[in-house]
Amino acid sequence: MTGPTRTDRLPVPPGKSGCPINLTVELLGDRWSLVVLRDLMFGGHRRFRGLLGNSVEGIASNVLASRLAKLVEAGLLTRHDDPSHRQKIEYRLTEAAIQLVPVMTELGAWGSRWLPASRELSIRAELLARGGPELGERFMDELRAVHLEGRPQPADGVLAELTLAYERAAAGGE
Amino acid sequence: MTGPTRTDRLPVPPGKSGCPINLTVELLGDRWSLVVLRDLMFGGHRRFRGLLGNSVEGIASNVLASRLAKLVEAGLLTRHDDPSHRQKIEYRLTEAAIQLVPVMTELGAWGSRWLPASRELSIRAELLARGGPELGERFMDELRAVHLEGRPQPADGVLAELTLAYERAAAGGE
DNA sequence: TGAATCCGATTGCAACCGGCAACCGGTTGC
DNA sequence: GCAACCGGTTGCCGGTTGCAATCGGATTCA
Numbered sequence: 536m537t538g539p540t541r542t543d544r545l546p547v548p549p550g551k552s553g554c555p556i557n558l559t560v561e562l563l564g565d566r567w568s569l570v571v572l573r574d575l576m577f578g579g580h581r582r583f584r585g586l587l588g589n590s591v592e593g594i595a596s597n598v599l600a601s602r603l604a605k606l607v608e609a610g611l612l613t614r615h616d617d618p619s620h621r622q623k624i625e626y627r628l629t630e631a632a633i634q635l636v637p638v639m640t641e642l643g644a645w646g647s648r649w650l651p652a653s654r655e656l657s658i659r660a661e662l663l664a665r666g667g668p669e670l671g672e673r674f675m676d677e678l679r680a681v682h683l684e685g686r687p688q689p690a691d692g693v694l695a696e697l698t699l700a701y702e703r704a705a706a707g708g709e
Numbered sequence: 710m711t712g713p714t715r716t717d718r719l720p721v722p723p724g725k726s727g728c729p730i731n732l733t734v735e736l737l738g739d740r741w742s743l744v745v746l747r748d749l750m751f752g753g754h755r756r757f758r759g760l761l762g763n764s765v766e767g768i769a770s771n772v773l774a775s776r777l778a779k780l781v782e783a784g785l786l787t788r789h790d791d792p793s794h795r796q797k798i799e800y801r802l803t804e805a806a807i808q809l810v811p812v813m814t815e816l817g818a819w820g821s822r823w824l825p826a827s828r829e830l831s832i833r834a835e836l837l838a839r840g841g842p843e844l845g846e847r848f849m850d851e852l853r854a855v856h857l858e859g860r861p862q863p864a865d866g867v868l869a870e871l872t873l874a875y876e877r878a879a880a881g882g883e
Numbered sequence: 884t885g886a887a888t889c890c891g892a893t894t895g896c897a898a899c900c901g902g903c904a905a906c907c908g909g910t911t912g913c
Numbered sequence: 914g915c916a917a918c919c920g921g922t923t924g925c926c927g928g929t930t931g932c933a934a935t936c937g938g939a940t941t942c943a
Contacts (some may be wrong), residue, residue, distance in 0.1 A: 553827025554764045554811060555820030555834045560743050566901070569734050579810065583920050592726045595902055600921055622910050622919040631823045638819055639730060641812040646729030649805045650736065653727025660729045740930080759890050769931055774892050796890045796939050884943085890936075893936065907922070913915085 562609055566604050567594055572632060573609065573639060576678065577659070577697070579688065581625045606632075627682040636675050640664050655705040659697045736783055741768055741776050746785065746806055747813060750852065751871070752831070753862065755799045780806075799857040810849050814838050829879040833871045 552558065563569055570592060580586050587599055594602075603626060606612040611632040618621035644662030646652055652660070663670060674693040680686045689695065715798055725733065744766060753761050761773055777800060780786040785806040791797035816836030820826055826834070837844060848867040854860045863869065
C-alpha cells in the first residue's frame with residue numbers, strides 16, 4: 536500500500552522542468568526543509584517549539600515558520616489542533632513525506648561515509664541503511680501508525696531501536 | 710570495492726552539526742549542486758558549455774562556475790585539462806560523487822511519484838529505481854570506468870539503456 | 884593576417900533568502 | 914493576577930542567487 540496511484544499525485548503548480556530530480560530539488564533543496572522533516576521523522580518532535588529548540592543546528596523561528604508553511608502547502612505535512620490546549624499545534628507527516636524515508640536513508644548513509652559526521656549520529660544512519668528496504672518499510676509503517684493514524688509512539692519500534700543504539704554509542708564512546 | 714575505508718573520508722572542515730543528513734544537506738542542499746551532478750551523471754556533459762546550455766533548467770553561468778568550484782573543492786569533482794585544446798576543461802565525477810547514485814535514484818523515484826514530472830523523464834528515474842541495487846551498481850561501475858579511468862562511454866551500458874527508453878517514450882508518447 | 888567563433892568564466896545589478904534578536908497576542912497553570 | 918509557555922511575526926542586515934552583458938584567451942577558417 537505504498538505505491539501511489541495517479542490520483543495520489545500532489546497538485547503542485549507546474550515548474551519549467553519536468554525532471555523528477557529537479558522538481559524534488561526545487562521543493563526540498565534548501566538549507567532547512569529536509570532538516571525539519573528529519574526532526575519530525577527521527578526526533579520525535581511535532582510542535583513548533585520542539586522543532587525550534589531541540590534540533591542540533593538551531594533553526595531560526597521565522598525560517599521554521601516559513602518552512603512549515605511551505606511543507607504544509609506542498610502536502611508533506613498536516614496541521615492538527617490539540618483539543619486539550621488551544622494553542623498547541625501538531626505537525627504530522629503525510630504519506631508523501633513518509634515515503635522520503637529511503638531518501639533520508641541514502642542521504643544519511645552517504646554523509647556518514649564521506650563527510651565528518653559524528654560517530655554517534657552516524658550509527659543511526661548506518662543501522663538504517665544496513666537494515667535495507669525491509670527495515671525502511673518497517674520504519675515507514677511505524678511512521679504511518681503514528682502520523683497518519685494518531686497512534687502513540689511504540690516503545691519497541693524501529694525508532695526506539697535506533698535511538699537506543701545512538702544512546703549506547705554516545706554513552707560508551709565518549 | 711565501493712565501501713570507503715577511514716582514509717577515504719573527505720577532509721571537510723567541521724561544521725557545527727555532526728548529523729550525516731545535515732552535513733549532506735549543507736553541502737548539496739541548494740538549488741543547483743545536485744542538478745549539476747545529475748547532468749554529469751546522466752547527461753553525458755562534462756564541460757562548462759555543455760552543462761550550461763544543455764540542461765533543461767537553464768543555470769546561469771556565474772552560478773555554474775561557483776558550483777563547479779565548490780564541488781571540486783569538496784572533492785566531488787576533478788578538473789582535467791584537454792591536451793588537444795588548452796581551454797577545454799573536463800569535469801569528472803570522483804568516487805564520492807559516483808556513490809551519490811543511490812541518492813539520485815531515490816530522489817528521482819520520489820519526484821516521479823509525488824511531483825508533476827513529465828512522463829518521459831520519469832521513465833528513466835523509474836527504470837533506475839526498479840532496477841534495484843544491482844542496476845545501481847552496474848551504473849556506478851560504468852561511471853567509474855568513464856570518469857575515473859577515462860574510458861569511452863560504452864554504447865551498450867546502463868546510461869545508453871536509460872537514454873534509449875527515454876527517447877522511445879519521448880517519440881512514442883508525444 | 885585577420886575575423887569569427889568558441890572557451891571558461893567574471894562583473895554589475897537587483898531581488899531574494901537566511902540568520903539574528905526583539906517582540907506579539909493569546910492560553911495555561913499556579 | 915501573573916509568570917511561563919504557545920505558535921508565530923517584524924525589522925534589520927549581510928550573503929547568496931538570478932539575470933544579462935561582457936571578458937581575455939584559444940582555436941578555426943579564410
